Amino acid sequence: MSVSKASVELPILDISQPLSPSSLSLLADACRKWGFFHIKNHGISKDIYNKLHSFSNEIFSLPSETKLKIGPLSSLNTYTPHFIASPFFETLRVSGPNFLASAQSSADFLFNQKSPHQFSEILQDYGDKMTELSRKIIKNILMSLGEGFDTTYHESHFKNCHGYLRINNYTPPETLGEDEEPEGLGMHTDMSCVTIVYQDQTGGLQVKSSAGDWVDIAPCDESESEALVVNIGDLLQAWSNDKLRSSEHRVVLRRPAINRFSIAFFWGFEDEKVVSAPEEVVGDGGKKLYKPFVCSDYLKFRENDERGKFEKVGFTVRDFAGNAITKDFEEK
Numbered sequence: 001m002s003v004s005k006a007s008v009e010l011p012i013l014d015i016s017q018p019l020s021p022s023s024l025s026l027l028a029d030a031c032r033k034w035g036f037f038h039i040k041n042h043g044i045s046k047d048i049y050n051k052l053h054s055f056s057n058e059i060f061s062l063p064s065e066t067k068l069k070i071g072p073l074s075s076l077n078t079y080t081p082h083f084i085a086s087p088f089f090e091t092l093r094v095s096g097p098n099f100l101a102s103a104q105s106s107a108d109f110l111f112n113q114k115s116p117h118q119f120s121e122i123l124q125d126y127g128d129k130m131t132e133l134s135r136k137i138i139k140n141i142l143m144s145l146g147e148g149f150d151t152t153y154h155e156s157h158f159k160n161c162h163g164y165l166r167i168n169n170y171t172p173p174e175t176l177g178e179d180e181e182p183e184g185l186g187m188h189t190d191m192s193c194v195t196i197v198y199q200d201q202t203g204g205l206q207v208k209s210s211a212g213d214w215v216d217i218a219p220c221d222e223s224e225s226e227a228l229v230v231n232i233g234d235l236l237q238a239w240s241n242d243k244l245r246s247s248e249h250r251v252v253l254r255r256p257a258i259n260r261f262s263i264a265f266f267w268g269f270e271d272e273k274v275v276s277a278p279e280e281v282v283g284d285g286g287k288k289l290y291k292p293f294v295c296s297d298y299l300k301f302r303e304n305d306e307r308g309k310f311e312k313v314g315f316t317v318r319d320f321a322g323n324a325i326t327k328d329f330e331e332k
């Protein structure tokens with residue numbers, strides 16, 4: 001196992017403003033080289049994260065048998081317990097666009113109460129904000145990809161995108177040697193167009209460089225609120241004909257062995273969308289690197305056959321729809 005040596009320097013984009021040409025070019029570089037960047041001034045306060053964290057802790061602290069009421073064998077299936085993705089990882093899924101109803105149905109099962117729960121209301125607000133941010137992000141990414149691409153493709157290709165949230169709790173083993181870095185979440189790529197991640201100050205998120213080394217994506221404190229991590233997912237990599245990189249990433253656990261909390265928002269195409277790079281995006285003389293595919297067929301490919309198992313770790317859109325000529329990403 002290679003141990004990370006460095007922390008990658010990613011641009012921190014001010015998402016509340018139209019991006020200047022120089023910021024767009026930083027964005028384009030980051031998307032090509034790492035598929036990761038940060039955003040600030042995203043409109044979500046530390047207070048919201050503190051509330052989400054403490055509500056989530058309440059849920060994750062419940063006895064396992066209670067949590068399993070919404071586990072993989074239940075009708076709801078919104079909770080993934082330990083020992084599925086890893087021994088140290090559990091996660092709660094909240095589906096959009098009605099985040100409130102989704103969170104509330106989990107809460108009702110867990111707490112046997114029907115009254116509106118502040119947790120669900122905050123999650124609705126959070127999900128709405130993430131959806132809005134994703135639209136802004138994709139607009140900027142399209143602008144960074146080519147002149148006028150945002151007006152050509154934003155509405156026509158990304159209008160029906162939708163998203164869901166995953167609230168993640170990492171519990172490291174109690175005894176952890178100095179050099180031990182167990183994987184809390186194994187290497188994978190995201191199936192989304194874009195993913196927006198809040199990570200707490202614990203650290204441990206890593207991206208694989210094109211040279212094959214793991215490098216840290218350090219938590220980034222922007223005083224008023226943490227900067228959020230954004231990464232490109234497989235759907236956008238395929239749509240952009242590899243102009244945008246969906247990088248392999250993972251989460252490792254380190255000493256001091258404290259719980260790590262993160263919230264990921266995955267925003268992607270509607271199930272029935274046929275994903276195929278537009279000619280103009282492929283560019284003159286370029287070859288299409290992927291066969292057109294139906295979005296939901298790819299999502300199914302990534303799910304394990306066994307009910308309740310986590311998405312296959314390690315398989316990507318290249319394995320699914322890549323032509324043999326798919327190129328490797330260069331570190332420029």
Ligand SMILES: O=C(O)CCC(=O)C(=O)O
Pocket residue numbers: 166168185190197198199205249250251262263264
């Ligand atoms: O917990 C994190 O920081 C990242 C989680 C992640 O990569 C995922 O849920 O896909």
Ligand SMILES: [Fe+2]
Pocket residue numbers: 188189190195249
């Ligand atoms: Fe991920």
